[in-house]
Amino acid sequence: MTTEHDGVRDLLAAWAFGALDPADRRTVPLHLAECESCAAEAQRLREAVRLLDGPASNGPGRRPAAGILSGALRTRPAAPRVAPHAAPYAAAVAGLKALLPEIEGRWSTPVVHDWDVHATLAHLLAADEHLARLLALDTRLPLSRIPHDTDWGEAWNARTAEVIAHEYGRTPEETVADWAAQADELLTAPEALDPEPAARVVTLTGVRLPVADHYVVRAFEAWIHTDDIGRALGLAVPPPPEAHLWQLVHxxxxxxxxxxxxxxxxxxxxxxxxxxxxxxxxxxxxxxxxxxxxxxxxxxxxxxxxxxxxxxxxxxxxxxxxxxxxxxxxxxxx
Missing domain, CATH: 3.30.1050.10 (SCP2 sterol-binding domain)
Known part of the structure; x- marks a missing residue:
């Protein structure tokens, strides 16, 4: 189960932005008063926010990036409470949701590879689908026509192409809604809440790892593509909180x-x-x-x-x- 220490560390970014839910506004300061490591990390994050919220802007008429994310974080739903192995993914999903209001009307902005913002969200929908299907979760995409014996790298790229083509026939808002719903299901699955079922070893993306590690892989990809979108839109996306970053590194x-x-x-x-x-x-x-x-x-x-x-x-x-x-x-x- 997630400890109080783990739970507070997952909330430090929201604390730094002044975006804690009312239920956490008492718990977090009390923990910071007793925990030196969390207090140091909290101070580092708040200083980073202070610097980013300074006078520099992202161009004429643009608000500072941290100011944008601060406002978005204040209105985003709280990240679900999950086991430590799923916390980086929960935070990465919350970060992308916080960026969504700034994407409105800019869906065709080129991002990475040959994808625009809409296609990048469609790719994340396709990428998360692999873990969702493995966990026997319902998905919102048509069944793949890719042969089962296809090399995983070719299958990965082909499925992304299938899903992007499918999503281009829908509105960006519909794509986002399905991505968010699928991410929420992954974060409420038993494997996200309890380390025991997450210890099962499975093969995804060509590598055999416990399900818990595949949640960290999903966090890695969600953060990378959120950063891609931020760069394309001229917005600074912060790196994962320190504890999550080290999970990615390890x-x-x-x-x-x-x-x-x-x-x-x-x-x-x-x-x-x-x-x-x-x-x-x-x-x-x-x-x-x-x-x-x-x-x-x-x-x-x-x-x-x-x-x-x-x-x-x-x-x-x-x-x-x-x-x-x-x-x-x-x-x-x-």
Missing amino acids: LAVRILGLALGRDAAPVLFSVTGGEQWVLGSQDDPVRAELTLDPVDFCLLVGGRHTPDEVPRGTSGDEDAAQNVLDQASRLAWL
Whole structure:
């Protein structure tokens, strides 16, 4: 079950924006008075909001990005209370819902790949559908015509294309309503509320992981595409709250380690402000050291940084470090 500490950490972004629900306005300050780590994170988030809400604007006639998100967060429904493994997805869904009022009338704005905003929401609807079907949830999309033995990467892209074509025959508001309803069902499923059923290991997106980890994958994608939309509209989307960001980092490192295998030249990989891991061979001396910022690492894994442009610190064998960066970028399917 979710502890009070976990529950408060999930509410810190709303606290920073002054967007807590009335029921939480007493609980959160009381916890902050007793918990040093939550208090430090809360202060960091509030300072970030203060800076973003300053005099800089996003262009003539545009409100500051944080001011937009602050107002949206004050009117959004509260994120559901879920188990810790589903909390990043709940927060990412709430973040995209908070951005929706700014999208009105701008659905055809180009975003990423060859998608506009409408198509990007349709892609998220299609992407979440894979987990929804696996959990035996009702979905709102026509059945796929893709053969079951299709390679997962080809099937992923083909299903996105099917769904985008289908959603272009509907209004953007209808697409958003179905995406939001499907996300809400994922967040009220037993697997989102209880770690025990979420421990079941299943294969999605070409990787075999517990259902709990697949919720973190969904959080990763929802945040990346929310950031894509924000950039396209000239709005700054904040990174996930620190606790959620580290859940994304830890999962990405685990998958990266599996992808590199035990024959790769060993590299000591560090994420700024966090942990370090030896990736590659565990039997040979470390050949290189590589350090990335956690957000930059996630953007690399998400395909939004290239191996050559991502800011990094390196020492030792450049080829060994480059191999880790190249492999990380090849994990991207977003």
